[in-house]
Amino acid sequence: MLKPVLIFKGVRMLNILILSVLLLLVSTASFAVSETAVNGREILEKMADYQRSITDSAFVKSRLSSCQYGIKANKITCVEDPRVKLLEAVGINYGKGNKDTKDVTIVVSPAAEKGVGMLNYTYDEPGKDNETWLYLSALGKVKRIASGNSEDDSEPASLFGSEFTTEDTDTGKLDDYTINVLGEATEAGRPVWKIETLPNAERARKTRYARTVLYVDKERFVSLRAEMYDKQPKEIKRLLTSKVDEIKGVWTARSQTMMNLVTNRLSNMVRTEINTDVSIPEDFLTQRTLTDVAFRETTLEKLRSQLK
């Protein structure tokens, strides 16, 4: 009677898990493109296509760290011990144009959240809400989570309580933006295009960002930096990318750091393992995986054996 409140301690976190698998599976890629064909729209369009290509039949392990940050020796650094979560995610693309996604994410650590699982069905169709279920041992049941859809009226969902939101990792929907190439520059020692995206009136009602500037690597077509501005216009968030690796012919950002310039907090997402072309049984992407540990661990072991 004193502590029913604790039932929901995990649930609170779950309200911000929505659609997180998108982030876990998103990466950027390079592609061959002729210099004459380069324009902002084309760059972002092809980046989105490649992002989707790497989410299909994927098994990804990630480490998500969050902390308060400060400046020390001209470096952005944590001023407190970061909170770290280790995650495993499995997903496939399906549906029309292979643009819908089924994902399941399991928290590996910390111990207090170990075994928390999230099943997410993401639909590309406009107006069709995504679906998410969580298994919480404290509740002893699978719980459907009402999150709204990032395309609808809801605030973009935070990912696992981090500074990343679904909006930061959203792909496609380029029709909602005016895209301008601002010029060329150098970022992290590499030549980049500076590309500006401005939401149209409809999108502007749904986004926190009135303007975003992307710094896209000209050779590898990876966004090395992104600046997000509010309507003031004031830069409110900044995304920095590091450790870009080529994985099966696709240049992939292995580490991304999102800084909240209002609260001085940051979150770093490291994809420690990205495995694609994994044969994933479709029944693994069901609620059974959330509740049936014997089934889940047996299937995960089969998936891991494919990685060796």
Place this chain on the structure above:
Amino acid sequence: MLSAVLTLLLGLFCASGYANQTQAKAPAITLSDELSIDDGVGNTLSFDDQALAPVKPDSFLDKFIFKLSQQIYAQINPHATASGVEKQPVIEDNRLNFLLKYQNSFAPTWNIQGSAQTKIYWPTDYDYENGRSSQSIELEQRVENIESRLNELFISKSFTNHTLKLGRQTIVWGEAEGNSVLDNINTLEYRDLSIIEMEDARLNQWFITWDYFNEAIRASTFVNLNPQFNPLPRISSPAYTPIPFNITDPDKDNYKLEVGSRIQWSVAHSDVALMAAYLYENPLHYVTPTSMTGDIMAKENGYWLLGASANRAIGKLLLKLDLAYSQGLLADTLTVPLTSFPYQGSSSISKNQVAATFGFDYTLSNEQSITASVQAKAFLDRTAGLAIGESTVNGDVFGTWLIRYSHSFNNGNLLFISYNRGSLNADQALTSAMLSYTFNDHWSVMGSVIGTFATKDSNAALLDKDVRVGLTISYSH
């Protein structure tokens, strides 16, 4: 007294608000273009080669999770309850709790898992040197001031579309968490009002369960060969009322069996379930003697339950509905309501009942959410079959409401929760506020304030105008 509770609740809320203000007003750090992410922050923030290293195989210890919690709760309001009981400030709970969980998928398609806890009662805890075996539950053992219990322990074997589980486990039905009319299998037991982990407040049972899965349907059947019942409140606990009668235990020779099935499926943005079960009412009903001689007798009662549940997600709103029809429930009655005998004759009569819970979850933002539900029950033909002078304890419609609000800060490190519930007839209510701070993956601290209110005729009359404050420090690994 109400003002004291509100002041304490407000204090906790303001503390969380201050944290929010502090966070929002943090001086902005100017990030020049020359700045880069520090690679050396303990190799935990940014990418490093260690991150690419293969994950080491699980060790034996990785299959365990433990949590050590020191908890202190005190009733701080000097007052008289509505029933006239004088109360002074007193520490009620002062205990160390060790919680251990184990999970091991020891072979393909096999898994074993369990959880257990041990409590050490310190001096000033009401249960210090006060344990009684008659108030224990199955698989709970006590030696002096150390008490241990096994919560869960079951083994599971999965097949292509089936899974079998055997052992002590938990089954939860219904959509409205904490207030469902269908959550009747592993009931919550608030014997000592000092639950540290909610999942361990459930009275676990020995089950054989069989789950069937296919793409669209999930079906589950359970059998319980030895149903257990919630024990009575512990002596000296806040909910304990001294009674000058012996209370008989249920007849252990009476063979009991619980069995039930549920089928679930999902449609667009909804989950639907139908269920049927034969269960025993828990907690038990009691029949009091009509004179100062005799015993209070526990009364077991088996009944049939038919139920349905559904949810519907609409944007950030999740609607939840649970429906139940119970055949053969016991309705509590008073047989001698107007006599001078101080222990009115409590009895019961078999009735059928319809019940429903309607609720919703609403996500206000990434940091804030609200949950609310109302549970309502009604006995059919409520007055039929009553003896002359006998009346039912509950009115035509009775039940409970629940409202919960949560707000998190600092990526969830700081969490404020307000939890409130009460009865539909307004004879009892609980309001609480909790503020917890998680320092890291191991250490956390939680402070809480709880106010309880009840009328003199309520079964919670002894808790009227109580104000409790509590502090819990936890280490988990």
